[in-house]
Amino acid sequence: MMTVKLQIVIGVAILMVFGTLVNMIRRRSLELKYALSWMLVLFALLIFDCAPRLLIVVSDFLGIYAPVNMIFFLGFCFSLLIIFSLTVALSRTSGSVRTLAQTAALHEKRLKELEEELEKERQKKE
Amino acid sequence: MKKLVIIPAYNECGSILQAVDDIRRNAPGFDYIVINDCSTDSTLDVCKKNRLQYVNLPVNLGIGGAVQTGYIYAFRNGYSLAVQFDGDGQHDASYLEEMALKMEQTGSDMVIGSRFIEKEGFQSSGLRRVGIRYFSLLIRLLTGSQVTDPTSGMRMVNRDVMRIYADNYPKDYPEPESVVAVLRMGKKVTEIPVVMKERKEGRSSIGGAKSVYYMIKVTLAILMERLRG
Numbered sequence: 001m002m003t004v005k006l007q008i009v010i011g012v013a014i015l016m017v018f019g020t021l022v023n024m025i026r027r028r029s030l031e032l033k034y035a036l037s038w039m040l041v042l043f044a045l046l047i048f049d050c051a052p053r054l055l056i057v058v059s060d061f062l063g064i065y066a067p068v069n070m071i072f073f074l075g076f077c078f079s080l081l082i083i084f085s086l087t088v089a090l091s092r093t094s095g096s097v098r099t100l101a102q103t104a105a106l107h108e109k110r111l112k113e114l115e116e117e118l119e120k121e122r123q124k125k126e
Numbered sequence: 127m128k129k130l131v132i133i134p135a136y137n138e139c140g141s142i143l144q145a146v147d148d149i150r151r152n153a154p155g156f157d158y159i160v161i162n163d164c165s166t167d168s169t170l171d172v173c174k175k176n177r178l179q180y181v182n183l184p185v186n187l188g189i190g191g192a193v194q195t196g197y198i199y200a201f202r203n204g205y206s207l208a209v210q211f212d213g214d215g216q217h218d219a220s221y222l223e224e225m226a227l228k229m230e231q232t233g234s235d236m237v238i239g240s241r242f243i244e245k246e247g248f249q250s251s252g253l254r255r256v257g258i259r260y261f262s263l264l265i266r267l268l269t270g271s272q273v274t275d276p277t278s279g280m281r282m283v284n285r286d287v288m289r290i291y292a293d294n295y296p297k298d299y300p301e302p303e304s305v306v307a308v309l310r311m312g313k314k315v316t317e318i319p320v321v322m323k324e325r326k327e328g329r330s331s332i333g334g335a336k337s338v339y340y341m342i343k344v345t346l347a348i349l350m351e352r353l354r355g
Contacts, residue, residue, distance in 0.1 A: 094297075097185065098187055098191045098194075098297075101183050101184055101185045101187055101191070102183070102187070102191065102194065102195045102198060104184055105161075105181045105182055105183045105184060105195060106181060106195065106198065106199055106202070108181070108182060109180075109181045109182075109199070
């Protein structure tokens with residue numbers, strides 16, 4: 001079982017990561033929407049860190065022999081979930097980037113055409 | 127009738143002028159637009175200096191995104207047909223009028239310039255030809271239509287297909303997939319024989335390990351397209 005010392009070290013680490021996360025959201029370098037899932041992970045870790053016995057109870061309930069295996073398994077599933085949601089988000093973003101780039105490029109072209117027409121008009125007047 | 131040639135260009139400063147000249151001389155009834163896909167060479171400068179008609183994409187979108195820009199441009203500016211034309215010297219503009227004529231005569235929605243009807247000119251390398259034949263077979267099995275050169279970058283479309291492409295166009299290696307998309311919607315696709323040259327500038331985007339990715343991606347894309355409808 002975990003020593004109290006390890007519990008404290010892990011607890012401090014979790015709080016530090018949490019602090020970094022909050023700071024990044026504050027500075028708007030991380031969107032709250034995407035940070036939520038990470039906060040959830042940290043929260044779960046903190047609970048297990050404070051009450052290691054809970055780990056045994058849960059793994060018994062799921063029928064997993066070693067609590068550490070359950071951590072690995074759940075961690076793995078959760079990582080996959082987050083990565084998958086990121087690919088979905090990325091697909092959506094790349095679609096928007098494409099539309100934006102195309103619209104900007106076509107507007108630039110139109111602007112140039114209008115400028116040229118204007119120039120012609122002006123020359124006609126003079 | 128307004129007709130547009132779409133020339134997607136990525137790092138083709140050495141051949142783009144020739145392509146435009148070719149169109150001006152051999153397809154005088156066509157307007158053209160160069161889509162500069164954020165080239166890292168002097169393609170943009172060449173366009174500016176020679177006062178070419180061009181659209182300059184601010185970020186690199188890949189061939190699919192660039193070609194789609196051309197179709198959107200064509201659709202919004204009221205062109206009744208648009209044709210894709212490579213700026214690397216592979217294509218010959220003297221076929222464009224012939225394609226337009228074929229389109230009108232057969233009432234097709236799309237006309238593809240095929241290297242493999244009369245089997246003349248540069249036929250691509252052996253292995254690549256096997257791949258193309260495989261896609262051709264796959265398309266026939268899935269749609270019942272015969273397309274001998276589904277990877278041809280020389281394709282002419284009417285406004286119906288323009289609208290379809292303006293809404294949706296594959297990102298990379300778009301040719302076979304986009305033909306299937308059009309066939310799936312019950313549009314008529316015909317081919318005319320053309321002769322293509324070996325490219326003067328640049329290299330094919332497909333080769334080595336990429337060709338494995340290419341085969342798998344395009345196969346899946348075709349199957350997915352079939353699943354859509």
